[in-house]
Amino acid sequence: MDQTLGKRIVYHRKRLGLTQDKLAERLGVTAQAVSKWENDQACPDISTLPRLAALFGVTTDELLGITDAPAREAEVVEEDERSDSAPTFEMRWDSGRKSALGFALWVLITGSILLASSAFGWDIGLWDTLWTTGLALFGVFGLFPNFSFFRLGCALFGTYFLLDKLDAAPFQLGKELILPALLVLFGLSLLVDALKKPKKPSFTVSHRGKRIYTNRDGKDKLKSHCHMDGENFDCACSFGEDRRLITLPRLSSGEASVSFGELTVDLSGCGQIADHCRIYARCAFGEMKILVPSHCRVEPDASTAFASIEMEGHPAPDADTIIDLDCSANFGEICIRYI
Secondary structure, three states: OOOOHHHHHHHHHHHOOOOHHHHHHHHOOOHHHHHHHHOOOOOOOOOHHHHHHHHHOOOHHHHHOOOOOOOOOOOOOOOOOOOOOOOOOOOOOOOOHHHHHHHHHHHHHHHHHHHHHHHHOOOOOHHHHHHHHHHHHHHHHOOOOOOOHHHHHHHHHHHHHHHHHOOOOOOOOOHHHHHHHHHHHHHHHHHHHHHOOOOOOEEEEEEOOEEEEEEEOOEEEOOEEEEEEOOEEEEEEEOOEEEEEOOOOOEEEEEEEEEOOEEEEEHHHOOOEEEEEEEEEEEEOOEEEEEEOOOEEEEEEEEEEOOEEEEEOOOOOOOOEEEEEEEEEEOOEEEEEEO
């Protein structure tokens, strides 16, 4: 491995399945410092090099490239870790003036409400303030320059929920009316878009820069994908139905996501499932089924919004392998079924 120190650090970090944040946390440095090391913009100081080499299972000389001896076996144990090899959906923040103004107002309004709640004894927490003001501003700033019924709905619902949390709402909107109202506003937005649709329609969903769904001139292309690499898998399905059998010799982590469709992920094809294997399941406006061998036991950590997490069947009495399942469902359902 005749490379720079930065490239050797990248190689060993990914070999152990560590993110830059996790590596920085273990060494007691910042993620920015690790990034500079890997881009050869800076070098670890003399006190950090031995700890870095020990973590990677190599000598300091090997890390510096003085020798080419193979790396010894090293193991990193994490309770809650996401491997770099598992692709993730990315959200990029627009640094333009409009976005900067919206973010500034979000911080300003949130801080003002929290100060007022302390002064006047309002019963509202940080999270309730953040998501309601964020939803309202997301809607308001999306109304210009092109009007959108969906953004209008976000603005109205964000404002209503904020007033409701402050016990200042002029009326009470029952939960049974929220979803229909959102669907009506979303439908109106779709109708407006359809009326001004170009002659050659095109709709694309991308995942880390790679298309996972494209519709051009009425022809569907690549609605889903499933990548299996090393001990990790990444499955995604959009606007369709798919079933994937995971056939890895050993499974350590994985990610499955579905939006506006149905996805079944079958883990029975794995030769071995690592104890405390972590799987991230994301469902939005769809349905996901995860089929788990009965010799494993799932411990879910669920976050839902107008959705449900269901368990079907039971693990074997002697099940000694634990799967940590991180579930997030919005307007959908995730079903965990033992087989």
